[in-house]
Amino acid sequence: MTDQPEAIPFEPTALLRAGNRSLSVMDQIRDAILDGSVSAGERINEVRISKTLAVSRTPVRAALQALAGEGLLDYAPNRGFTVREFPLDAIVDAYEIRASLEGVAARFAAERGLNAEERAIVEQSLIAGDRLLERGSFEPGDLIRYRRINGDFHDTLLSAARNRMLAEMIRICHHVPMSSSRNIVAFEHRDVRRRHDDHHRIYEAIMAREPWRAEILMREHVSGVKASLVKSLTERGEPIDMTDAAKTG
Amino acid sequence: MTDQPEAIPFEPTALLRAGNRSLSVMDQIRDAILDGSVSAGERINEVRISKTLAVSRTPVRAALQALAGEGLLDYAPNRGFTVREFPLDAIVDAYEIRASLEGVAARFAAERGLNAEERAIVEQSLIAGDRLLERGSFEPGDLIRYRRINGDFHDTLLSAARNRMLAEMIRICHHVPMSSSRNIVAFEHRDVRRRHDDHHRIYEAIMAREPWRAEILMREHVSGVKASLVKSLTERGEPIDMTDAAKTG
């Protein structure tokens, strides 16, 4: 911050994440991968990236190491990093895995209970969803809005599970990059309605302190997303974006 | 390799893993963490390690980044890496998570089927286990031997699940460092017998192509290990080694 050697013309080194360049670089590379700027299987050139981001290779390498740890990159000695490929099978599997993990999270949440703040957020998400859905049809932007509501619900239950490893594994599932990055899977109003009802039931089970019921319901809930996804994949042609669909479960 | 500055006296830089020092360093640090040479919560000093292993800080940092990705270390900017702490709760939870994940793996294996080699290994593990157990009591070294048999069974089913993410997550569960590193949880012959019978049933379900039955059986199987563990924890005092117990499920 004090005396950056020179203001770089093209990429003004986006806002730095707290003190540390590696972390900032990491975020930028991750974004580039997730939004498809660099395609799967592609080999990553350290010097090119370091020039683009106007930093040395050191923080770039650090970021790449970390991203490999997150499972987004593969590493081969003396050959550097490549963007990991996710065949369609693996993407579908990821939903199953996430279903299983979020099921466990729901069970833990039911066993351990929610604190006041968490209850407030979840209940708010249920109410907001009800309001959004009561019209019977979507207006533009509603899906985006629902995605946030959905995220609040799942994130809060996850934090109520009080287990870091679980949270990290689920985060990894969310980071599975999706095939192509155009097209949004257009979910029907009825589908979203059904999933929101799932949320109600799951929360009931958790508040009733019924861990196993919570687990089964959550599992089925997430599996349902996979099902609609596979359905929309087989109905339409092939190239479908799942980047957003992933967050609409 | 050509002109190592000086042969270091104490730690002769163990055998290097394929071409790459970072990977070798990573293994050594990991081992040090898992066998308790460095204790939980402890802060890691890069220069000290680099001196001990007779390499520069660069490969050490690379290894630390990677280990943080594996979940063994925590990172804080400008403060470096610390050994992640695993409270007893988290360790017990890890068994639940692994149970869930291995359940999914068993389901996948049942859906996708085993190839000839995999069938051979699993069946061999079942036979070897039967032979080891038929005496009705253990001789010294039998537990170690059974641990290998057990590992073959689980590893092979996992590879039959044909999903890399799943395999990596389960590996992470196995890497949860256990509290102290003395004492072996002495499993009774009867317990091992019971678990080995589980193996038989799980394999039956998989060969019968009954995915959900395979999942439930596997899940219960792994959960059972957690149960015995908790039991032996509450019966005896506190300090118990779980390093080995972890591999005996």
Next chain:
DNA sequence: ATCCAATAAAGTGAATACACTTAAGAAGGA
């Protein structure tokens, strides 16, 4: 024209040097 070998270019791996941040210790005041 195709394949192989030698060579050059590009890229990664590791060491060193220096800048910056944090933690520790010493000195001074209340």
Next chain:
DNA sequence: TCCTTCTTAAGTGTATTCACTTTATTGGAT
């Protein structure tokens, strides 16, 4: 004696440099 502050040491973050490996290219031979 205890707390505060300044100073200093220790430690992490980044850049730069060089060594080594891989890959691309060019020239020749079959």
